[in-house]
Amino acid sequence: MKRALIELGLNIVEMADESATLDGGDVLFTGREFFVGLSKRTNQRGAEILADTFKDYAVSTVPVLDRLHLKSFCSMAGPGLIAIDSSEPAQKALKIMQQMSDHKYDKLTVPDDLAANCVYMNLPGKGHVLLHCSPEEYPESAKVFEKLKDHMLIPVSSREKEKVDGSLTCCSVLINKRNKI
Numbered sequence: 205m206k207r208a209l210i211e212l213g214l215n216i217v218e219m220a221d222e223s224a225t226l227d228g229g230d231v232l233f234t235g236r237e238f239f240v241g242l243s244k245r246t247n248q249r250g251a252e253i254l255a256d257t258f259k260d261y262a263v264s265t266v267p268v269l270d271r272l273h274l275k276s277f278c279s280m281a282g283p284g285l286i287a288i289d290s291s292e293p294a295q296k297a298l299k300i301m302q303q304m305s306d307h308k309y310d311k312l313t314v315p316d317d318l319a320a321n322c323v324y325m326n327l328p329g330k331g332h333v334l335l336h337c338s339p340e341e342y343p344e345s346a347k348v349f350e351k352l353k354d355h356m357l358i359p360v361s362s363r364e365k366e367k368v369d370g371s372l373t374c375c376s377v378l379i380n381k382r383n384k385i
Contacts, residue, residue: 212379217257219250226250229273234280236307237262241274241297264304266297277317280324282332282355287312289320312348318362319345325378335360 209216219226230241231254238258240251242265255263268274270293277294281287286309288298298311314320319337327333331354338359339346349357 209379214379219253221249221253223247224249224253226254227273229275230268232274232278232280233261234286234307234309235283237264237305239263239274239301239304240265241268242266243268243271243273245273262306264301266300266304268297269293271317275321277320279321281312281322281334281336281349282324282352283326284308285310285312285324287314287320287322287336289313289317290315291317294320312352314342314345314348316342316345318342321362322349323378330356332356333358337362 206216225245225247226240227243227245230243230246232239232241238254238261240246240254240263242248242251246268248265251263251265266274268276271277274297277291278286278288278298284307286298286301288294288311290313294317302309314337316337319342322337323335325333325335332352333356334349334352335358336349337345338361341362346359349355
């Protein structure tokens with residue numbers, strides 16, 4: 205992965221502090237700020253290094269108590285739109301995020317925990333594109349996503365990823381850069 209990012213001409217920052225941990229599943233970038241879940245795989249020192257790296261953005265921490273990652277129960281579903289599951293812990297985390305932020309986010313609440321993990325992209329010529337849970341796996345949550353009329357919706361199965369505690373964002377690296385071919 206590092207080699208591919210270097211070949212794309214991207215700036216690479218490595219954490220030299222061995223006490224720091226930061227898992228991508230705990231980093232939610234809203235386009236305006238970062239929320240970092242403090243979990244079994246991410247600690248305060250990792251969040252501090254992220255804040256030092258991205259000085260132009262606010263970085264706030266959110267406790268993740270009963271899930272693997274922050275993005276296990278929330279992700280961005282569009283500009284200013286957070287997809288969140290309906291569980292009490294997820295709603296408490298969202299409340300903390302709202303209290304720490306200067307920005308107002310809309311929320312899209314889905315009834316299934318794992319369905320809140322989706323991948324939003326704004327693609328040239330396509331507009332708002334959202335990869336989300338399939339109706340076969342999470343029919344009620346898929347109905348919620350279908351209300352997003354200004355999005356191109358692409359249902360994706362998560363069955364195999366869930367077997368290893370994975371989700372859509374675990375399998376995604378979004379890079380906003382055109383490669384010269």
